[in-house]
Amino acid sequence: MLEVFFLGTGGIMPTRERNVPAIALRYKGEIILFDAGEGTIRQMNTAKLSPMKVEKIFITHFHGDHYLGLGGLIQTMNLWNREKPLHIYGPKYTFEFVQNFLNSGFFRPGFDIHVHELGETRLKFGGYEVWSFKVEHGVPALGYVFKEKDRRGEFLKEKLEEYGLEEGPVLGKLEREGKIEWNGKIIRLEDVTGPRRKGLKIAYTGDTEPCERVKLFAERADLLIHEATYLNPEDRGESYHSTVEEACDTARRAKVKFLALFHRAFRYGYDEYAAEASKICESLGVNFVIPRDFDVITFKSGSLAIRNLLEDGK
Numbered sequence: 001m002l003e004v005f006f007l008g009t010g011g012i013m014p015t016r017e018r019n020v021p022a023i024a025l026r027y028k029g030e031i032i033l034f035d036a037g038e039g040t041i042r043q044m045n046t047a048k049l050s051p052m053k054v055e056k057i058f059i060t061h062f063h064g065d066h067y068l069g070l071g072g073l074i075q076t077m078n079l080w081n082r083e084k085p086l087h088i089y090g091p092k093y094t095f096e097f098v099q100n101f102l103n104s105g106f107f108r109p110g111f112d113i114h115v116h117e118l119g120e121t122r123l124k125f126g127g128y129e130v131w132s133f134k135v136e137h138g139v140p141a142l143g144y145v146f147k148e149k150d151r152r153g154e155f156l157k158e159k160l161e162e163y164g165l166e167e168g169p170v171l172g173k174l175e176r177e178g179k180i181e182w183n184g185k186i187i188r189l190e191d192v193t194g195p196r197r198k199g200l201k202i203a204y205t206g207d208t209e210p211c212e213r214v215k216l217f218a219e220r221a222d223l224l225i226h227e228a229t230y231l232n233p234e235d236r237g238e239s240y241h242s243t244v245e246e247a248c249d250t251a252r253r254a255k256v257k258f259l260a261l262f263h264r265a266f267r268y269g270y271d272e273y274a275a276e277a278s279k280i281c282e283s284l285g286v287n288f289v290i291p292r293d294f295d296v297i298t299f300k301s302g303s304l305a306i307r308n309l310l311e312d313g314k
């Protein structure tokens with residue numbers, strides 16, 4: 001199961017109501033972090049997510065609201081005697097910035113930290129891939145896609161019966177080898193399974209002004225987490241951010257299933273922002289959510305469920 005934890009949903013600076021960007025994906029026991037704004041460790045503690053299960057942190061760019069939590073995270077990992085290495089991924093200059101950051105106080109991590117500077121890269125891990133893509137934010141900045149591997153279709157009961165196959169080691173062999181000889185016949189895996197199941201795809205923009213790379217990389221994603229800092233273009237000034245309408249337009253053209261509006265400016269309270277943003281998304285026909293801190297999204301047969309960790313007392 002894949003769970004998306006919104007640990008901080010506000011942009012630019014923390015407010016009473018919300019923290020700055022950090023998104024945790026929990027997938028098969030691993031926690032993968034996308035951005036780590038200040039206070040991410042505290043948000044993780046509240047969400048009961050152990051930093052010891054984090055092996056990879058993907059930073060979108062080096063504005064403070066997206067990375068200043070790295071220090072607290074690393075220091076906590078150290079206090080808990082971490083030995084496992086940690087991988088930090090980010091755009092150009094990540095090596096330099098992480099190095100400077102780690103040299104800024106009287107502590108040294110007792111575990112290895114591997115820094116990876118990415119361009120547009122496709123990283124393959126067991127069971128999933130992470131793709132990075134360039135976005136437009138006035139400084140080197142990346143968006144990311146988490147893509148679960150496609151899985152084989154389910155075994156079809158009537159087909160198994162037709163071929164006289166039963167649950168057990170023989171199906172394991174068929175799965176491993178792709179075909180087996182059975183009762184004098186060659187049976188292929190696809191003869192007895194349904195259509196392949198598409199792996200989940202989650203795209204996250206980080207900070208960006210409207211950008212065609214997002215549309216390209218987020219194509220048909222199950223969830224696009226798009227920054228939507230402002231409600232109106234006039235509020236944007238000279239900054240390289242997006243409005244709700246622009247995020248919706250990208251989501252619609254990329255044919256994503258759901259859009260999560262993220263990184264709203266600190267000037268907006270949730271209700272005010274949600275009321276305006278809902279009107280815009282509805283008028284453009286986009287399925288959307290406006291996550292709050294500690295919301296968790298899960299997916300089930302093409303649909304999305306959202307719960308809040310503070311409200312359900314977990």
Ligand SMILES: [Zn+2]
Nearest residue numbers: 011012065207
């Ligand atoms: Zn930001």
Ligand SMILES: [Zn+2]
Nearest residue numbers: 061063137207
């Ligand atoms: Zn930024």
